[in-house]
Amino acid sequence: MDNGWNIVVCVKQVPDADDVSIDPDTGRLNRSDAEAVLNSPDYNAIEAALSLREAGGGTVTALTMGPPTAGEVLQVAVGMGADDGVLLTDRAFGGSDTWPTSLALARAAEELDADVVLGGEETTDSSTGQVPPGIAAHNGWAQLTYVEELEARPEEDRLVARRDVEGGYERVAAELPVVVAMGFGENTPRTADLHRKIYAETEFEPTEWDASDLGVEDEVGMAASPTQVGGMATADPVPREQSMVDSADELAEKIGEVR
């Protein structure tokens, strides 16, 4: 550990906000309509990764899986201060649910000799939160989810996290390598330095790996995904009305009428 930890931060390109549609034939998300952005909880993961590097040295490598254009989110991470970026891209990955997705990321994290892997709490397009624990499980590594704060203890080869648990918190020490899912909004992500941002957008080229580079070509994609989308129904819109009330009691009464 002379040169600090190998820190890998997983990021994902997602459609911006609600600006998405559903493919009527496949029931899958049509990503082409919406602007593609970095999943907002991932900013907290990047910030945590950079803070860890500041505390104990080492390197931060941003890692993503997606189509070739997903390299844009690596640029965001590099602009914020990540040293390098790796893009996992291959048609074979298409249609992967969280099982093969976390497998590919797990193999890449192994390849990068990661000591700490960070990710956001969940993605705004799928909202499962299953990928960070999945990476940890695939590699047989420790996991820490819903993390509020991290404290590096390189002398013990451990990472200590304060985790949010319902009704309170806990502090957990994990042996390396460890996968961390940062809680959304738990830190204040830095803004990109201008020169770094220009470098990220003009000179930086991510390393690209495909499924066979990771040795997972037979274990990814829709065929390797335990879950399938069996249908998609549009939810009935909730009828909404608006009126002004003068007191809390009056409002409570109105709420009581519709509860």
Add this chain to the structure above:
Amino acid sequence: MMAATGDTDIDVEAYDDVWVFVEQHDGEVASVAWELLTKGRDLADERGEDLVALVMGEDIDSIPEECIARGADRVLVADDPVFEPYRSDPYGEQFRYLVEERKPAIALIGGTHTGRDFAGRVAVPNHAGLTADCTELEMANDRYEMRRPAFGGDALATIICPDHRPQMSTVRAGVFPAAEPDPDREGEVIDVEVVVEEDDTMTEVLERDVGDVADITDADVVVAGGMGTEGDFDPLWELADALDGTVAGTRDAVDEAGSNRPDRSAKLARPSGRSCTSRPVSPAPSSTSRGWTTARR
């Protein structure tokens, strides 16, 4: 610990029964577990299978009986100090073993932080299908269908898991009702072999502090404020009083109210830092709705 294997040739016919993970901390069962036992009972009846409750912890005494009263035919108990407090690695390894030995068809897990941490880990080694934040679970079209909100609640996706077992679902608290327990129900309590040793674990809980603040997942009524409150939570407290509810707010709003209102700062500030978080406003899961924190007075 055991890393995953990718065995895809699964004989789905060999898998039976509906399991419910009964999340407990220090003998206190998460209320969502009772809700899942009620839902699991319906599913098991429809499938003609047994409902099995899974309890892990240390010195578990009355919980198995309550599981039976709440619908379980069998309760699998893994009682060992290694399971208290919860940690994903020993829980995950024990669950992997139990699934391999007993082959459940369906597993229901509460969508708490602990439940989601657990589910994400245990789905991998068994190559199980896992669907997060289900709001409807039913037997339909001769299969188990899991429905969850998608795209911020504008759509409801049906997720199926045809070729893998178990079919796992997480469910948030409050989605399904819990039936009243029936103390006359009969069932079987089985102490299972514990396959994890402390030396094999990769994590250590240094400190755990819970219970100092209301868990808003247990509240029937939550009055929540955001930055629009501009530090003034008085109207929220008034409304909460009128509705017999609990006040919560986004973190920034609670912070602002705490510093701007010193007379009530002790009541509004987060006790011992961050407090419980949940998504009390909508069952539609989304990161953007995260970050609620309970305000106290």
